[in-house]
Amino acid sequence: MSTTNTFTPQEAQSLVALCAILNGAVVGSPSPPPPQVTQPNAPSDWACIYNADKSHTFGIFNNTWQLWQNVSENQYAVVFQGTELFNIPEDLLFPLVRFELAAQVECLENTNSIKLQFPSAANAGAHAGFTYGALVMLPDVLFQLTQAIPPNGSTIFITGHSMGAAIATCATSILSEFVAQAKNFTFPLSVLFVWLSNISAWKTYVFAQPKPGNDYYSNEVNFNFSNNGLFYRTTQTLDWVPQTPLTLETLNDLNNPNPIGTEVKPWIDNHLPSLKSLLDKLEKEFTDDLQKIDAYLNTELKKELAVMVIAEEKVLDEMHPYLKSCINNFLDSITASVSIIPSLNYAASGTPVILQGDASVPTNPQDPNDFMWQHHAAQYYWLLSKHFNLPTNPAQQ
Secondary structure, eight states, X not given: OOOOSSOOHHHHHHHHHHHHHHXXXXXXXXXXXXXXGOOBOXXXXXXXXXXXXXXXXXXXXXXXXXXXXXXXXXXXXXXXXXXXXXXXXXXXXXOEXXXXXXXXXXXXXXXXXXXXXXXOSTTOOEEHHHHHHHHHHHHHHHHHXXXXXXXXXXXXXXXXXXXXXXXHHXXXXXXXXXXXXXXTOOTTHHHHTGGGGGEEEEEEEEESOOOOEEHHHHHHHHHHTGGGTOEEEEEETTOSGGGOSOOBOOGXXXXXXXXXXXXXXXXXXXXXXXXXXXXXXXXXXXXXXXXXXXXXXXXXXXXXXXXXXXXXXXXXXXXXXXXXXXXXXXXXXOEEEEXXXXXXXXXXXXXXXXXXXXXXXXXXXXXXXXXXXXXXXXXXXXXXXXXXXXOOOBOOX
């Protein structure tokens, strides 16, 4: 079954099953749901071809991902891991940022420049934790895809549940920008990315997505992907995670010109001095905290780039000296920075697909302390299967 630019329930069901398998098998994840909501098996035509044992982890939060192949179709799935208890701070406690990277690759007298700004839209900001998760894994994603993609048209699905959904959102944007630039690379770098021309479609399905950025970033995602039928966000009505991070919209988040900033704010300043004082205090404390986080993020980013360089050098030891020299020059040319976007106006991204939660079983009947009960990927698998009347494939208990 080839993919189309529409929401395909069978595709969504297969991909959320892969998410449930990855999330449920990672040490430290919430325990699998009880028999009423059993873990699904992998669809019979899908096989994990990279990182099946979850031994490869990335960054300070031990993020991980898997590559799956549909053996009956020319399809691959990049599956990002969901939330573990120890990386909840990555989900909730980071601000909005814009990431910028520039580098050059010089080989055989040809120079290829890479300039990446994420998000790219004016005023857009992406959640720093989710951006970080995407950035530390994407080099490995690109490398593994170059090894796996066959010499004919392929479809790449990008997917994830929970934090993995937000990381998949950021990864979709970054990969799209990189692919657009890589298609203009000259020889010999173009040979490394010849697989890009063989990809017939990129399509993203995410489940239980926490809000990955502000409304400007949401508009960017929806304009670039949702409008083309290539990005779908599935949410169930009783899940609390898609309601996070908590959103606070201020006058500074509005487009200009607008009458609110020019009419309402002066009135507040003149007639509600206590409210003005409170807002001014909050703005100052918020700005001070952002400056501290900004310094921390840029420090951590440099550390991660250094780790990436060391890891690449281990691989380079087995390469031809000339190719090793080219890649070393590229690594040395990388400059990167993170800028804080002073906003808490988080918004969801992607075409919404809404599932009605089962209010008759609002909590885990076997574990009253399971605060993730309505959030489990297995819940999404069963609700989606029920809503679209799809056959199911539960794991053996």
